[in-house]
Amino acid sequence: MIYIHVPFCHRKCTYCAFFSKVEGGKWRMDSYVDALIEEMRQRRDEQAHPIKTVYFGGGTPSILPIEQLERIVKALHDNFDLSQVEEVTLEANPEDLTIGYLQGLKKLGLVNRLSIGIQSLDDEMLRLLNRRHTARQAIDAVENAHKAGFDNISVDFIYGLPSMTSLTSMTSLASKVSHLSAYALTVESGTALAVQVEQGRVELPDEEEVVRQYHSLCQQFSDAGFLQYEVSNFARPGFESRHNSRYWNRTPYLGLGPGAHSFDGFRRRWNKPDGTFEQETLTEADAYNELLMTALRTTRGVSLAQVPEQYKERLHREMQPYVDSGWIVVRSEVGGWRYEPTPEGLLHADGIAAALFV
Numbered sequence: 001m002i003y004i005h006v007p008f009c010h011r012k013c014t015y016c017a018f019f020s021k022v023e024g025g026k027w028r029m030d031s032y033v034d035a036l037i038e039e040m041r042q043r044r045d046e047q048a049h050p051i052k053t054v055y056f057g058g059g060t061p062s063i064l065p066i067e068q069l070e071r072i073v074k075a076l077h078d079n080f081d082l083s084q085v086e087e088v089t090l091e092a093n094p095e096d097l098t099i100g101y102l103q104g105l106k107k108l109g110l111v112n113r114l115s116i117g118i119q120s121l122d123d124e125m126l127r128l129l130n131r132r133h134t135a136r137q138a139i140d141a142v143e144n145a146h147k148a149g150f151d152n153i154s155v156d157f158i159y160g161l162p163s164m165t166s167l168t169s170m171t172s173l174a175s176k177v178s179h180l181s182a183y184a185l186t187v188e189s190g191t192a193l194a195v196q197v198e199q200g201r202v203e204l205p206d207e208e209e210v211v212r213q214y215h216s217l218c219q220q221f222s223d224a225g226f227l228q229y230e231v232s233n234f235a236r237p238g239f240e241s242r243h244n245s246r247y248w249n250r251t252p253y254l255g256l257g258p259g260a261h262s263f264d265g266f267r268r269r270w271n272k273p274d275g276t277f278e279q280e281t282l283t284e285a286d287a288y289n290e291l292l293m294t295a296l297r298t299t300r301g302v303s304l305a306q307v308p309e310q311y312k313e314r315l316h317r318e319m320q321p322y323v324d325s326g327w328i329v330v331r332s333e334v335g336g337w338r339y340e341p342t343p344e345g346l347l348h349a350d351g352i353a354a355a356l357f358v
Contacts, residue, residue: 001053001246002080004036004072005257005271006061010093010132032257033068035275037075039256046264047254050081053243054088054110060117062092066104073110082110087242089113089154094133094141102148113152113241114145115181121170125161128202130192142176152239154179159213161185162204170217174224178239182217183232184210211347218343231297231346248294250287284308285358292353301340303333311358315339318356327352 008029054076064072076082090111097116105111120126121135133141138155145153155177157170174180185204187194196202205213218228226234230248233241246253255262255271262269269279282290288311295302304312319339322328327345331338341349 001243001251001253002047002051002055002076003243003253003255003260003262004054004056004061005255005260006056006058006064007032007258007273008063009058009060010063010095029064029068033064033071036072036257040075040079043254043256044079046262047080048252050084052084052086053246054082054085055243056088056090056111058091060093060096061090062096062101066101066108069105069108073108076110085110087113087152089115089241089243091115091117092141093117093131094138097141097144099144099147102144102150106148106150112150113154114150115154115156115179116141116145118155118173119158120161121173122161122163125163128162129158139173142173146176151178153177154181154241156181156183157217158183158185159217160205160210162202164213164216171220171224174221174226178236179241180221180226180234181232182214182221182234184214214347228343228346229299231349245298248298250291250294289353289357292356293350296339296341296353297346297349299340299346301328301338303338304336305333312336314358315356322352 061069088111090105090113092114094116097114116138118133118138118141119129119131121138123135126134142153142155153176155173157180159182185193187197187204193202197204218234221234222228225236227237228234229240230244233244235241250263250265252263252265255269258271258273258275260271267279267281269277271277288308291306292302295306302315304315307315316337319328319330322345323330323339327342327348329340329342331340341352345352
């Protein structure tokens with residue numbers, strides 16, 4: 001699997017703490033694509049072949065002109081075996097998805113899944129988040145994608161906002177897509193939103209209200225025919241994100257572009273914006289902790305068969321309080337046990353995992 005980081009954005013969202021460059025800065029797109037293609041050439045032997053999934057993330061990949069995406073797609077074919085590709089996702093902002101742009105994407109012949117960052121269908125909330133699109137543009141983007149021939153469409157929403165009056169509109173839009181992601185608004189230090197909250201210009205809901213919003217979203221998505229398969233992710237049967245699911249299974253992947261991370265099963269590497277990189281070798285304890293953190297956020301949970309031998313007895317023992325509380329269900333499977341979070345347990349997944357760390 002391959003992740004491609006596109007670092008450009010039209011403008012910075014108030015909540016965003018990721019590395020990105022506003023378009024028109026010194027990071028020019030042509031030089032970025034040149035460097036990306038060279039990195040592919042240098043690192044093409046680091047990833048097992050054939051490639052099953054590719055993910056264009058950001059930043060805002062849809063900011064790239066079709067001509068630049070065409071260069072990237074050609075380089076992928078030149079450097080990797082794509083004969084068994086199942087899923088290629090491109091993250092996009094609604095304002096970029098004109099009929100012409102979508103038709104150009106379709107002609108590339110590789111991208112078969114869109115992940116559209118809608119975030120809210122309330123124009124006031126979109127202004128708060130410093131998003132460029134309107135609610136109408138978000139709806140149009142989904143409809144345009146269908147017209148262009150895309151039938152695997154995911155949309156992102158944010159909850160934990162001061163207003164969730166657009167919830168009904170969200171679930172109405174859900175009937176036109178195959179996948180939904182819902183993320184709690186997080187106030188990251190150093191962001192514009194953090195400053196606004198500190199100065200009292202923005203008042204966010206308390207934890208109890210955020211949890212209420214989350215449960216409401218889960219219920220309405222379920223009513224609309226979506227199955228929850230991870231804390232923040234819901235899909236119609238068969239439309240789960242194959243790429244992201246492999247992250248949660250700790251499948252090795254190659255990350256290309258500034259800020260991209262890679263994992264070979266033993267080491268994690270992350271690219272730095274200056275063209276250098278850092279890496280660390282995971283200990284067995286690190287790998288165990290990562291397994292707990294990712295697996296317990298999914299409805300499949302963690303299997304004892306995935307756990308190193310020296311931690312199996314410990315895990316079975318330390319899971320018991322969460323089983324007693326109704327947050328974890330223990331199921332028998334070939335070779336042992338599987339620990340699956342209940343709906344309430346998913347809400348506490350990160351805390352459960354942290355408590356189980358070695």
